[in-house]
Amino acid sequence: xxxxxxxxxxxxxxxxxxxxxxxxxxxxxxxxxxxxxxxxxxxxxxxxxxxxxxxxxxxxxxxxxxxxxxxxxxxxxxxxxxxxxxxxxxxxxxxxxxxxxxxxxxxxxxxxxxxxxxxxxxxxxxxxxxxxxxxxxxxxxxxxxxxxxxxxxxxxxxxxxxxxxxxxxxxxxxxxxxxxxxxxxxxxxxxxxxxxxxxxxxxxxxxxxxxxxxxxxxxxxxxxxxxxxxxxxxxxxxxxxxxxxxxxxxxxxxxxxxxxxxxxxxxxxxxxxxxxxxxxxxxxxxxxxxxxxxxxxxxxxxxxxxxxxxxxxxxxxxxxxxxxxxxxxxxx
Numbered sequence: 001x002x003x004x005x006x007x008x009x010x011x012x013x014x015x016x017x018x019x020x021x022x023x024x025x026x027x028x029x030x031x032x033x034x035x036x037x038x039x040x041x042x043x044x045x046x047x048x049x050x051x052x053x054x055x056x057x058x059x060x061x062x063x064x065x066x067x068x069x070x071x072x073x074x075x076x077x078x079x080x081x082x083x084x085x086x087x088x089x090x091x092x093x094x095x096x097x098x099x100x101x102x103x104x105x106x107x108x109x110x111x112x113x114x115x116x117x118x119x120x121x122x123x124x125x126x127x128x129x130x131x132x133x134x135x136x137x138x139x140x141x142x143x144x145x146x147x148x149x150x151x152x153x154x155x156x157x158x159x160x161x162x163x164x165x166x167x168x169x170x171x172x173x174x175x176x177x178x179x180x181x182x183x184x185x186x187x188x189x190x191x192x193x194x195x196x197x198x199x200x201x202x203x204x205x206x207x208x209x210x211x212x213x214x215x216x217x218x219x220x221x222x223x224x225x226x227x228x229x230x231x232x233x234x235x236x237x238x239x240x241x242x243x244x245x246x247x248x249x250x251x252x253x254x255x256x257x258x259x260x261x262x263x264x265x266x267x268x269x270x271x272x273x274x275x276x277x278x279x280x281x282x283x284x285x286x287x288x289x290x291x292x293x294x295x296x297x298x299x300x301x302x303x304x305x306x307x308x309x310x311x312x313x314x315x316x317x318x319x320x321x322x323x324x325x326x327x328x329x330x331x332x
Contacts, residue, residue: 301325
């Protein structure tokens with residue numbers, strides 16, 4: 001039997017537990033040219049909140065009655081004459097929040113879990129890592145000596161962004177909530193400075209820790225922190241809009257930047273980025289990031305919880321700050 005998480009209503013504001021329901025259905029046997037994947041880990045990402053909304057976005061919304069969309073990794077346990085995959089292959093795909101998936105393997109790709117543990121392929125070597133890599137290098141266009149500011153800097157994307165910036169000889173300041181996260185950024189990831197938005201006045205901290213301003217701001221949170229960062233832009237600065245987690249559960253109007261004229265004054269740019277646009281270059285990024293990991297230059301942390309029945313409590317850790325690094329749900 002296959003345990004699945006089904007979207008049953010579109011949330012307004014913070015999702016409630018009854019936004020989803022768990023159903024158990026028979027496993028579908030693979031037809032000719034199909035494979036059956038047993039999922040081991042499910043990726044939990046802030047973008048999932050947006051996928052539940054019935055509005056225009058870069059991907060269609062999850063339909064009511066469908067399995068909740070999510071990235072996943074698992075093993076092929078049956079293959080019915082598939083040309084590319086066989087039993088035992090480790091597969092990353094968009095399998096959703098469920099234990100098993102029968103598929104023709106479109107949008108599936110094989111990884112070697114004997115070289116790297118499965119969770120890494122949903123973190124540093126998965127969508128968060130690719131987002132960080134292309135966001136800071138191709139959109140942020142960092143160069144040696146740049147001063148880089150990152151919000152959500154202890155999370156799955158932000159922590160990788162900061163480390164790549166350090167590899168490229170930049171000064172890195174991270175913003176996160178709580179002493180534990182700030183200590184992690186300084187002591188384990190090697191950031192130059194950290195700002196605790198829960199205990200510090202962000203604007204005062206920026207004036208203290210970025211007295212010369214910033215060349216790149218990588219934004220994962222939006223709202224008031226984005227607005228504060230805009231006041232510190234230097235000439236020709238770049239702002240990368242990756243996410244706005246502070247606004248995803250806002251039932252009222254989105255809080256947008258009031259200080260956008262700083263873009264004009266400083267001839268700066270603000271650009272949104274979606275990692276799917278860089279799919280053709282994932283293999284190049286994976287190779288380089290894998291090399292950095294082997295050299296000890298790039299670290300990743302996975303925060304893993306177990307059981308589809310615990311999806312809601314685990315998912316909410318994305319928004320209440322009770323997680324560190326990449327959030328995963330183990331389903332086997």
